[in-house]
Amino acid sequence: MTNVKRLGIVGSGIMGSGIAEVAAKAGIDVVLRSRAQATADAMIAGLEKSLARQVERGRLDDAERGAVLARVRGVTDLGELADCDLVIESIVEDLPTKKHLFSELDRIVRDGAILATNTSTLPVVEMAMETGRPDLVCGIHFFNPAPMMPLVELVRAITTSDATIAAARAFAEVCGKTPVEVRDQAGFIVNALLFPYLNNAVKMLEAGVASRDDIDAAMKGGCNFPMGPLELLDLVGLDTSLAILEALYAEFRDPNYAPAPLLRRMVSAERLGRKSGEGFYEYRR
Numbered sequence: 430m431t432n433v434k435r436l437g438i439v440g441s442g443i444m445g446s447g448i449a450e451v452a453a454k455a456g457i458d459v460v461l462r463s464r465a466q467a468t469a470d471a472m473i474a475g476l477e478k479s480l481a482r483q484v485e486r487g488r489l490d491d492a493e494r495g496a497v498l499a500r501v502r503g504v505t506d507l508g509e510l511a512d513c514d515l516v517i518e519s520i521v522e523d524l525p526t527k528k529h530l531f532s533e534l535d536r537i538v539r540d541g542a543i544l545a546t547n548t549s550t551l552p553v554v555e556m557a558m559e560t561g562r563p564d565l566v567c568g569i570h571f572f573n574p575a576p577m578m579p580l581v582e583l584v585r586a587i588t589t590s591d592a593t594i595a596a597a598r599a600f601a602e603v604c605g606k607t608p609v610e611v612r613d614q615a616g617f618i619v620n621a622l623l624f625p626y627l628n629n630a631v632k633m634l635e636a637g638v639a640s641r642d643d644i645d646a647a648m649k650g651g652c653n654f655p656m657g658p659l660e661l662l663d664l665v666g667l668d669t670s671l672a673i674l675e676a677l678y679a680e681f682r683d684p685n686y687a688p689a690p691l692l693r694r695m696v697s698a699e700r701l702g703r704k705s706g707e708g709f710y711e712y713r714r
């Protein structure tokens with residue numbers, strides 16, 4: 430299987446919606462599954478807004494806008510994913526929840542289809558082993574915001590076949606992305622390198638070494654990074670960031686990955702970053 434004509438996406442949060450936009454713009458039919466119809470409708474409304482903005486800015490013509498929208502369907506029934514060529518799950522970063530979903534997808538989605546995870550850190554092999562097709566399971570890890578970020582990490586579990594990686598690579602390229610291949614090890618390439626830095630920025634803030642604004646200004650001005658670490662954590666989502674650090678710490682036991690207590694407290698207080706309206710910064714909703 431090398432040609433994805435119909436893509437299923439499970440989870441319509443930040444990443445699921447972004448991946449839907451990317452694939453639909455690449456000419457692929459998308460079935461996006463949310464648990465509630467209201468969320469599926471909100472995802473379509475968000476896509477409409479994003480495409481309208483692109484038309485206003487002259488990046489998309491009106492006919493193409495209509496064609497992209499017509500390719501995306503929001504559903505609540507997992508059964509609607511049965512005839513997809515590839516399903517990417519992008520639900521909450523929690524291994525038991527993802528494993529359960531993989532066992533359901535294996536039952537529902539047609540034989541021969543690839544089942545992929547957009548996990549940031551979790552072991553792909555554990556999801557693969559919930560299915561009767563572990564050779565057809567891999568990680569396809571997009572970056573946030575998916576429509577803008579060029580990279581996709583292709584994660585090869587020890588069970589993943591060469592044909593599956595080749596098909597995932599072809600899919601990423603059709604989507605206009607630059608794929609890199611990485612072994613199934615927590616954090617893959619990017620997050621394994623990025624998260625000690627982000628975590629240490631929170632520890633620095635917590636210790637009172639510098640203010641929020643000065644930490645972010647320092648890394649933008651001193652390293653030419655487009656965002657400071659605290660801004661970036663708000664973009665990623667503090668709950669997702671905490672889950673990523675916990676998975677990295679569980680794998681490596683490296684103190685740099687031990688989540689900063691402040692991060693944990695902010696998640697408990699439901700300050701999740703942009704998506705909740707407040708994190709290290711406040712956002713208009």
Ligand SMILES: NC(=O)c1ccc[n+]([C@@H]2O[C@H](COP(=O)([O-])OP(=O)(O)OC[C@H]3O[C@@H](n4cnc5c(N)ncnc54)[C@H](O)[C@@H]3O)[C@@H](O)[C@H]2O)c1
Pocket residue numbers: 440441442443444445464519520521522523526547548549550570571572573664665666669704
């Ligand atoms: N945020 C990022 O920067 C980023 C980047 C790359 C990959 N990811 C990964 O993408 C995945 C989704 O992250 P996100 O940022 O879109 O999160 P999000 O919080 O925006 O969305 C999570 C989605 O999962 C759904 N969900 C929660 N519990 C569920 C359950 N029990 N069953 C089914 N669905 C459930 C929620 O309703 C929501 O739609 C995670 O695996 C995350 O690690 C995130």
